[in-house]
Amino acid sequence: MRVNREVEQEEGSEGREEGQDSPIACGDDIHLYDNQISPGPDADDSGCVLLNTSRKYVKLMNFEEEIRAHRDLDGFLARATILLDETAASLDDVLKRMLHHVGQDSNASEPSCNFEEVMSMLFTDAGAQEVNVHLLSETIQGVTATATGIQYQQSWLCILCNVKHLQRRHVCISRLERPQNWGENCCEVRYVILILAPLKMKSTKTAMELGRTFATLFSDISFRQKLLETKTQEEFKEALVLQRHQLTATNQLPTALGKEETDPRSHKPLKCQDFFKVGRGIYEDFCRRLPFYPSDFTDGIVGSNKTLLKYMTTAIFLYIAILLPAIAFGSLNDESTRGEIDVRKTIIGQSIGGVIYSLFAGSPLVIPLTTAPLAIFISVIRGICDDYNLDFPAFYACIGLWNCLFLILGGIFNVSLLMKLFKRSTEEVIALFISIAFVVDAVKGTVKIFQRYYHAPTLANGSIETFPQGADLLGGNRSEVAAGLALNALPESIIQCTRERPVLCLLLMLGTLWMGYTLYQFKRSPFLHAKVREVLSDCALPISVLLFSFIGSYLFSDIELPVFKVHDRPVFNVAPFERLSAMNVVSAMGLGFLLALLIFIDQNIVVSLTNAPENRLLKGTAYHWDLMLSGLINILMSVLGLPWMHAAFPHSTLHVRQLAFVEQRVEGGHLYETIVQVKETRLTSLTANIFIGVSVLLLPLPLQWIPKPVLYGLFLYIALTSIDGNQMCDRMALLLKEQTSYPPTHYIRKVPQRKIHYFTFLQMMQLLVLCTFGMYPIPYMKMVFPLFMVMLIPIRNNVLPHIIEAKYLDIMDAQHM
Numbered sequence: 138m139r140v141n142r143e144v145e146q147e148e149g150s151e152g153r154e155e156g157q158d159s160p161i162a163c164g165d166d167i168h169l170y171d172n173q174i175s176p177g178p179d180a181d182d183s184g185c186v187l188l189n190t191s192r193k194y195v196k197l198m199n200f201e202e203e204i205r206a207h208r209d210l211d212g213f214l215a216r217a218t219i220l221l222d223e224t225a226a227s228l229d230d231v232l233k234r235m236l237h238h239v240g241q242d243s244n245a246s247e248p249s250c251n252f253e254e255v256m257s258m259l260f261t262d263a264g265a266q267e268v269n270v271h272l273l274s275e276t277i278q279g280v281t282a283t284a285t286g287i288q289y290q291q292s293w294l295c296i297l298c299n300v301k302h303l304q305r306r307h308v309c310i311s312r313l314e315r316p317q318n319w320g321e322n323c324c325e326v327r328y329v330i331l332i333l334a335p336l337k338m339k340s341t342k343t344a345m346e347l348g349r350t351f352a353t354l355f356s357d358i359s360f361r362q363k364l365l366e367t368k369t370q371e372e373f374k375e376a377l378v379l380q381r382h383q384l385t386a387t388n389q390l391p392t393a394l395g396k397e398e399t400d401p402r403s404h405k406p407l408k409c410q411d412f413f414k415v416g417r418g419i420y421e422d423f424c425r426r427l428p429f430y431p432s433d434f435t436d437g438i439v440g441s442n443k444t445l446l447k448y449m450t451t452a453i454f455l456y457i458a459i460l461l462p463a464i465a466f467g468s469l470n471d472e473s474t475r476g477e478i479d480v481r482k483t484i485i486g487q488s489i490g491g492v493i494y495s496l497f498a499g500s501p502l503v504i505p506l507t508t509a510p511l512a513i514f515i516s517v518i519r520g521i522c523d524d525y526n527l528d529f530p531a532f533y534a535c536i537g538l539w540n541c542l543f544l545i546l547g548g549i550f551n552v553s554l555l556m557k558l559f560k561r562s563t564e565e566v567i568a569l570f571i572s573i574a575f576v577v578d579a580v581k582g583t584v585k586i587f588q589r590y591y592h593a594p595t596l597a598n599g600s601i602e603t604f605p606q607g608a609d610l611l612g613g614n615r616s617e618v619a620a621g622l623a624l625n626a627l628p629e630s631i632i633q634c635t636r637e638r639p640v641l642c643l644l645l646m647l648g649t650l651w652m653g654y655t656l657y658q659f660k661r662s663p664f665l666h667a668k669v670r671e672v673l674s675d676c677a678l679p680i681s682v683l684l685f686s687f688i689g690s691y692l693f694s695d696i697e698l699p700v701f702k703v704h705d706r707p708v709f710n711v712a713p714f715e716r717l718s719a720m721n722v723v724s725a726m727g728l729g730f731l732l733a734l735l736i737f738i739d740q741n742i743v744v745s746l747t748n749a750p751e752n753r754l755l756k757g758t759a760y761h762w763d764l765m766l767s768g769l770i771n772i773l774m775s776v777l778g779l780p781w782m783h784a785a786f787p788h789s790t791l792h793v794r795q796l797a798f799v800e801q802r803v804e805g806g807h808l809y810e811t812i813v814q815v816k817e818t819r820l821t822s823l824t825a826n827i828f829i830g831v832s833v834l835l836l837p838l839p840l841q842w843i844p845k846p847v848l849y850g851l852f853l854y855i856a857l858t859s860i861d862g863n864q865m866c867d868r869m870a871l872l873l874k875e876q877t878s879y880p881p882t883h884y885i886r887k888v889p890q891r892k893i894h895y896f897t898f899l900q901m902m903q904l905l906v907l908c909t910f911g912m913y914p915i916p917y918m919k920m921v922f923p924l925f926m927v928m929l930i931p932i933r934n935n936v937l938p939h940i941i942e943a944k945y946l947d948i949m950d951a952q953h954m
Contacts, residue, residue: 293328401556418761450675455825468701473516486779491826499759506785534712537775539729548765579849642846649850653681743784787859
């Protein structure tokens with residue numbers, strides 16, 4: 138046990154309880170600090186005193202080996218003093234209420250103890266005549282030392298006190314109705330544990346040992362979330378007993394050697410022979426995920442902790458967030474393939490693939506979707522078919538089958554282990570590129586609307602060429618100037634002014650973004666009840682889409698807005714492979730490999746971002762099986778002429794965020810949200826995709842009432858919300874901030890500022906290269922885009938260490954937890 142002692146000179150009545158830069162032992166430790174006041178003989182009139190602060194590191198209680206932990210908890214459960222939803226706001230009032238309940242307890246009579254004196258003993262100014270430094274004398278608080286620095290568990294506080302006249306030990310737990318801010322490192326206190334013990338006790342029965350027991354229980358962030366959901370004292374006790382059993386069982390679990398041989402998240406070094414363990418990765422994925430399969434359908438539905446409302450709002454969010462991009466990309470595919478793949482096919486394909494993925498995937502929170510890179514790839518294939526006179530459905534299916542073969546082989550031969558080479562910074566560059574792609578698609582669509590409608594008025598019943606008197610008015614001159622003069626001479630009744638169209642489209646797009654993001658941030662506001670704020674935040678996207686669709690299609694019904702087209706062609710058409718020659722099939726293999734490379738990178742990066750440590754997903758991953766499942770799904774898509782699909786960013790991470798319970802903490806004046814628990818369920822994505830299939834019945838109306846500008850606003854909303862937690866964006870923002878405004882992140886503390894900016898600049902260069910090749914107007918250049926994504930791996934692992942020291946790169950690539 139390490140002890141850190143400090144003597145601090147305090148002025149005024151406020152002392153600093155804890156420092157941000159105190160030395161921390163590694164791991165999740167319980168942090169004890171003792172504060173004692175010693176008025177100096179030379180204390181002047183300014184009220185200056187000396188504060189002695191002692192910090193000790195105490196081990197977590199081992200519930201398997203230390204029998205005292207079980208006895209402490211049993212004793213508390215027999216004479217429980219639990220205050221639920223305490224309304225008092227100040228620390229003094231809360232402690233007075235707790236001491237009052239302890240004193241009134243018939244099972245805990247202490248005739249010789251004055252609890253008013255006990256109240257004064259809890260603070261540093263006890264017995265002092267002229268000292269007004271009112272701080273807690275002895276507490277236990279949880280801290281975590283990670284690569285990102287020191288983080289205090291600010292939602293609970295364990296207060297210890299040794300009282301001379303007590304006859305036995307007392308424990309009182311108070312759950313506050315609202316989080317309270319009680320100073321530095323106690324900014325979001327929700328639980329107060331008060332430990333009172335006689336002064337002379339056996340070493341295993343002291344206030345410190347009893348505090349260790351309860352502090353170990355409350356150090357689990359998911360356990361604190363479960364306590365918030367309890368309604369009665371009996372449920373509170375049951376949660377304590379269950380947590381004790383879980384802590385005991387956790388310590389008794391045997392260590393399975395070789396369990397993570399093919400898990401890309403394991404720290405085992407990558408070896409060539411790992412790729413020749415045929416099917417090993419898929420087998421381990423099944424062993425890891427199958428035991429949790431029933432709970433994927435029952436969590437939040439069966440038991441005491443029901444979350445039906447969150448499931449409903451998440452399913453509604455997914456329905457809108459999946460359906461509208463499907464419509465947008467279906468419309469884009471309709472234009473590029475001249476109706477071969479249209480909106481109807483895209484919606485049906487999304488429903489079929491989404492339902493299959495929801496039922497059988499190893500990562501059910503991942504959302505498969507047809508994406509912008511796939512839409513670009515399809516347009517390139519259409520161009521090749523036109524250039525070489527090939528049958529598009531057959532050639533499209535052939536490329537898709539080659540792609541599926543490579544994906545299935547990748548799952549069998551554990552190719553997803555290559556994800557060990559992807560660092561956090563590489564994943565964030567690709568994720569930010571995808572977000573930029575959404576913005577570019579929205580801007581392109583809006584620019585096309587302005588180009589078509591803004592610059593010149595058109596006639597109500599056609600162009601100037603179709604107007605009978607048009608030629609006479611122009612005198613045979615078809616120049617734009619002459620056309621404009623002629624139109625000015627026409628009656629206003631036959632001229633349709635079109636400038637209001639693009640202006641309204643711009644307002645609808647920006648309005649959808651503004652309303653959606655405002656409601657998304659509403660959960661951080663002080664207005665309304667917390668549950669109402671949460672529901673409004675979860676339903677931000679559906680509300681904004683419905684509201685501005687109503688504004689555009691009903692309130693401004695006299696202005697014709699651009700909408701997507703709907704065809705009456707058959708949905709399912711089996712590809713006519715007999716129209717392809719052997720050389721066509723061989724040439725499709727190269728395109729299939731590039732497509733497989735694109736899907737492999739996107740699929741695995743999205744699964745990695747979804748299962749990031751800060752998301753606290755507990756049921757494990759299935760990289761290899763999910764890759765193989767994507768190949769199997771795309772076989773069906775290819776043969777039936779439906780658009781391909783793979784795991785989509787940022788829909789998957791937004792899905793996790795929708796199902797998450799968060800805990801807020803304040804550090805250095807900055808508010809951070811920590812995910813406490815995520816409901817890992819298949820029901821939300823399954824329900825959303827089933828309703829998307831039903832939405833085919835809503836074509837063309839009322840789905841055509843959703844104007845294209847609202848779809849573009851959705852793209853902007855998805856792009857904006859996806860950058861939350863993107864460390865690269867945070868470091869780019871540092872370039873525009875003054876140094877005094879830098880947040881106290883781990884890389885700010887540990888990496889020189891110049892190195893941080895170098896690293897950010899190099900990432901921006903990589904992003905620029907990706908954007909150049911991924912969005913360049915030459916179609917064939919976009920086909921080699923997946924190769925440049927792969928090139929980011931050697932750049933990060935082999936080039937950047939020669940520019941910036943490897944230790945600094947590892948710090949900036951550390952997971953933020």
